[in-house]
Amino acid sequence: MKHAVLITGATSGLGLAYAKEYAKRGYNLIITGRRENKIIENANYIENTYHVKVKVVIVDLAKEEGLNLLLNEIKEEEIEVLVNNAGFGLKPVFSEVPKEDVDRIMFLQMNAVVLLTQNILKQMLPRHKGTIINISSDGAFAVMPRNVLYSSTKLFILNFTEGLYMELIDTAIRVQVVCPGFIDSDFHESAGMKVVKKKNGFMKFMDPQEIVRLAMKDLKKGRVVSVPGSEAKIIRFIAAFLPRKIFYNIIINFTRKRNHKLDTNIRKNDD
Ligand SMILES: NC(=O)c1ccc[n+]([C@@H]2O[C@H](COP(=O)([O-])OP(=O)(O)OC[C@H]3O[C@@H](n4cnc5c(N)ncnc54)[C@H](OP(=O)(O)O)[C@@H]3O)[C@@H](O)[C@H]2O)c1
Structure with a gap:
């Protein structure tokens, strides 16, 4: 397939929003996910609406076998x-x-993320054309209790992408890392988290399409780290400039309150 965009995790949320945005711009798509019915439904919708080709790869990318299967599927x-x-x-x-x-x-x-990026970069470099977008999180700026491993992997993605940006500066390959705050997607349900998805105010859950719109605007401006939404920007600022002791106290107090609310909600739901 020529003129193609590969999006991992396009069954729902941000990945699906990226799929629609790139299809709207006339790109063919290769999309991955594990929920077969849902992703095929998305592919049919996109093909019928935007008249582009969509290839679906059903794959579990949390396993080496899954990644190898995808690498094999995209060889040509x-x-x-x-x-x-x-x-x-x-x-x-x-x-x-x-x-x-x-x-x-x-x-x-x-x-x-690393192996897929390296594999595709090797075909992008000789063509002198390509864009790599990695999805991180505002958790990369501010790690929180009960989110330690998740935030640490997202910090890896942030660091990896910024390094790659500098390493590729003399090439035609564009690189961006996107660090959103809360997204109105399937993320929390899939993790078994019960959350109230605020639509307004501080720490609201953003519409995935709005995040893509802001990130694409940043990409056009050449902004390597895209932080869509004011909440994520505030978190980045606080984490960067506050003395660590004050930062820890803010995060600890915030998570104590949040976890108390969460535990109360879970108890209520269990009753
Ligand atoms: N939701 C938030 O508040 C938030 C905030 C900051 C950053 N993010 C990041 O944004 C990205 C998109 O998340 P989202 O909010 O749009 O959540 P989502 O609706 O749950 O989408 C996650 C996507 O990843 C896929 N996925 C998950 N595990 C997978 C696996 N083992 N193998 C292959 N695909 C897998 C899911 O597909 P299947 O389930 O079909 O496999 C789904 O398409 C993620 O990287 C997330 O960490 C989310």
């Missing part, structure tokens, strides 16, 4: 844009995360 494709988007969150405190989940989150949010 001419990928112009890669969006490393697939990701998931974990609910328990770090000491209680099962080993399998530790392995899965680290593979999906580090190994798969």
Whole structure:
């Protein structure tokens, strides 16, 4: 497939919003996910609405076999844009995360991102054309209790992309990392988290299409780190400029209140 965009995790949320945006711009798509019915439904909708070709690869990218399967599927494709988007969150405190989940989150949010990027970069460089977009999180700026492993992998993605940007400065390859705050997507449900998705005010859940719109605007301006939404920008600022002791106290107090609310909601739901 020529003129193609590969988006990992386009079953829902941000990945699906990227798929629609690039299809609207006339690109063919290769999209991945595990929820087969849902992703095929998305592919049919996109093909019928935007008249582009969509190839679906059903794959679990948290495992090496899954990544190898995807690499094999894209061997002959001419990928112009890669969006490393697939990701998931974990609910328990770090000491209680099962080993399998530790392995899965680290593979999906580090190994798969690195290996897919390297593979596709090797075909982008000789063509002197390509864009790599990696999805991180505002958690990369501010790690929180009960989110330690997730935030750490997202910090890896931020660092990896900024390094890559500098390494590729003399090439035609564009690189961007997107660090959103809360997104109105399937993310929290998939992780078994019960959250109230605020539509307004501080810490609201943003519309994925709005995040893509802001990130694409940043990409056009050549902004390497895109931080869509004022909440994520505030978190980045606080984390960068406050003395660490004050920053820890703010985060600890915030998470104590949040976890108390969360536990009360869970107890209410269990009653
Ligand atoms: N939601 C938030 O508040 C938030 C905030 C900041 C950053 N982010 C990041 O934004 C990105 C998109 O998340 P979202 O909010 O749009 O959530 P989402 O609706 O749950 O989408 C996540 C996508 O990743 C795919 N995925 C998850 N685990 C996978 C695996 N093992 N193998 C292959 N695909 C997998 C899911 O597909 P299947 O389930 O079909 O496999 C889905 O398409 C993620 O990287 C996430 O970390 C989210």
